[in-house]
Amino acid sequence: MGVTAARGFRAVGLAAGIKSSSAPDLALVVNDGPSRAAAAVFTSNRVKAAPVLWSEQVVKAGELDAVILNSGGANACTGPEGFQDTHRTAEQTAAALETSATRVAVCSTGLIGVRLPMDRLLGALPAAVAALSAEGGADAAEAIRTTDTHAKTAVVERAGYVLGGMAKGAGMLAPGLATMLCVLTTDAQVPQAELDAALRTATARTFDRVDSDGCMSTNDTVILMASGATGVEPDAREFAAAVEELCADLARQLIADAEGASKEIEIEVVGAATEADGLEVARSIARNNLLKCAFYGEDPNWGRVLAAVGTTGAKFEPDQLSVAINGVWVCRNGGVGEDRELCDLSDRHIHLVVDLSAGGESVTVWTNDLTKDYVHENSAYSS
Amino acid sequence: MGVTAARGFRAVGLAAGIKSSSAPDLALVVNDGPSRAAAAVFTSNRVKAAPVLWSEQVVKAGELDAVILNSGGANACTGPEGFQDTHRTAEQTAAALETSATRVAVCSTGLIGVRLPMDRLLGALPAAVAALSAEGGADAAEAIRTTDTHAKTAVVERAGYVLGGMAKGAGMLAPGLATMLCVLTTDAQVPQAELDAALRTATARTFDRVDSDGCMSTNDTVILMASGATGVEPDAREFAAAVEELCADLARQLIADAEGASKEIEIEVVGAATEADGLEVARSIARNNLLKCAFYGEDPNWGRVLAAVGTTGAKFEPDQLSVAINGVWVCRNGGVGEDRELCDLSDRHIHLVVDLSAGGESVTVWTNDLTKDYVHENSAYSS
DSSP: OGGGSSTTEEEEEEOOSOSTTOOOOEEEEEEOOSOOBEEEEEOOOSSOOHHHHHHHHHGGGSBOSEEEEEOSBOOOSOHHHHHHHHHHHHHHHHHHHTSOGGGEEEEEBSOTTOOOOHHHHHHTHHHHHHTOBTTOHHHHHHHTOSSOSSOEEEEEEETTEEEEEEEEOSSSOOSSSOSSEEEEEEOSOOOHHHHHHHHHHHHHHTGGGBOSSSOOOSOOEEEEEEOOTTOOOOOHHHHHHHHHHHHHHHHHHHHHTOTTOSOEEEEEEEEESSHHHHHHHHHHHHTOHHHHHHHHTTOOOHHHHHHHHTTSOOSOOGGGOEEEETTEEEEETTEEOSOGGGOOOOSSEEEEEEEOOSOSEEEEEEEEOOOHHHHHHTTSSOO | OGGGGSTTEEEEEEOOSOSTTOOOOEEEEEEOOSOOBEEEEEOOOSSOOHHHHHHHHHGGGSBOSEEEEEOSBOOOSOHHHHHHHHHHHHHHHHHHHTSOGGGEEEEEBSOTTOOOOHHHHHHTHHHHHHTOBTTOHHHHHHHTOSSOSSOEEEEEEETTEEEEEEEEOSSSOOSSSOSSEEEEEEOSOOOHHHHHHHHHHHHHHTGGGBOSSSOOOSOOEEEEEEOOTTOOOOOHHHHHHHHHHHHHHHHHHHHHTOTTOSOEEEEEEEEESSHHHHHHHHHHHHTOHHHHHHHHTTOOOHHHHHHHHTTSOOSOOGGGOEEEETTEEEEETTEEOSOGGGOOOOSSEEEEEEEOOSOSEEEEEEEEOOOHHHHHHTTSSOO
């Protein structure tokens, strides 16, 4: 159900003809209230797509009536004309919903540097609005897919209220934030400031700790909307935890479906002096192509782990670094530890632990292996 | 000829049995003087192999009689025992050459985290010393190969003196410095301080601007030795330029032989406000896996270039970025430029120009594409 698992929301997904494949490519999520509180986070890439520039502005007022999303084109690096396309999309969506364009966020995903076929996109809007439904979450999630092998939705239930979400993303997954398009909904009654704080904390700990290929998108957007349809006013901490649970679920789904991946790699850095140190080390490891190739080959090549750690500025002494791969401490105190032949890397999940022996902080980052299929998917056609 | 192109040097390369393949794996380069001036630069990785820790110490005195190098094992992350192995290697080499261990640098390359078979390495030393020859440069270059498909040597001639060099490296090529083992020689008479300055400047502009896969080795070493055998005392600027020419030649050979590469990509950043800005942008592009896959597929995917530029802190405005691929300005002022179909990417060499429109500085970094063969080479066996 995804975004329509929460009451007060309708959604739709259909094929507008933006993709040449005739696959679904247009989604709309509408908040019927009574609350229209909304918060959002966007890519930190300085080259931002037109829909990001637009949505950053409109969400500042703290309320949204709807989000219109398309796959089949990122509308990034398309100049003033591309921004006009986004503006017209918001205006015509707003007109069909009898609201104002400044209450409509826009998200796009697909190839950079190509204008959207606006006649098709706008032409499909009346049918989209007519088909909006409280059961439309699954169709909406389907319509935002690009190289995703399946749609991603999640639901978290709490006493008296529900959170739902959908996300797309399989490549260009790197922190900054948020590495994909994602719409989250809840039927709880939550003040905008609380929505905003919960979303920022949750995304920093989930989507921002997924690093598939080190590449940051120009279009990343995560939007959280509250309808208040249940009238339930949750405890702020409980609500924040629920948002984080929802984001963590979707983040794991993204990394599990990362382009060409055959392994999901959980990088746990322990003994860090600070959280920032732990993150720097974990990300350096997550971006080491050589290590990612080794894991693809089921080779417990811990030397590549230490080489990656050594490029960071984190606090550690080289002769106090230890590394465990799937529970086997193959490196102890900077040198050879247990027999690497003991490592069993046949499972899809690989658990890497790096002990910096420099403090009490721990950080986990998720990545995946680097495979021939990744190269194929990103070289065989433009995406 | 490589290192023995310069007079006053003898070298040798042979199979000591360190590699299981019986390929050559031990090299020795000896400076017969009269000068023994030497300078060196090493990896900036904080996890340093035992031979790097050793050689950093001995080169501080500014003179070296010899460099002993092995492939077949990096002797990195091998603890105090690994350092003892390096120490014994220097001692026994020195004994055979009737000098002191503190005048012998040691270089190793191969798998991290494995002790060297010291009996074989030391057992081969007498034969190596006996076979030293003024024609041994080619054999020495052969003996330091790992995944290199061929040996790399270079020679630069100036009025009255010569510089020669050899290098190995095909993976873990990233700045910091120097991304491989490299021994450079000259028969000019050059003060140590001048050698040191010339080497640091040259490596910063050559080896440090080669970035194959963003991965930094634990063993990188570049050593420059001057025999003074010609008695020629060159002009300092002319000599520095000659060292840079030699390094540039070897650096290009490294990137041309990078693991699995099918394209050599010259990334030229122009219009940068500072050299540091240009370097940051060029390196961000060089490390973008998605772009490197696109070039493998001969796809002029300039959107991935802008996405990489956008992750940097360099001075630029997104709507003033322009990108040319093989002479076609596919992106102008942040938007669509000339038709991308005009790009011909069939040649092995790809020339990418990114204009930041923010100043007058230019920087060039070399990288290569990301291919299925790269993944294969780095996953199919431990290296």
